[in-house]
Amino acid sequence: MTLTIEIFKEEPYFVAKCKELDIYSYGDTSDNAVERLKKVISFYIQSVGDYMDEDTSKIKDQIKVKDKYIN
Secondary structure (H helix, E strand, O other): OEEEEEEEEEOOEEEEEEOOOOEEEEEOOHHHHHHHHHHHHHHHHHHHHHHOOOOOOOHHHHOEEEEEEEO
16 A cells, blocks of 8 residues: 655644545654554554454555655
């Protein structure tokens, strides 16, 4: 799964946004914000998988960042 992540500074944090899923997270650094966002995306997809009876247990390891840029 390849997703686009946009990062911007919202003092005092970095905010990461997954454009395709319209999901946000934040962190003290841009890398921390991205890692936290991956966890949120993983939870989101697992929730959908549970609803659809799909095995999504390893989805976090499959998330690839297509573009990461800071505004």
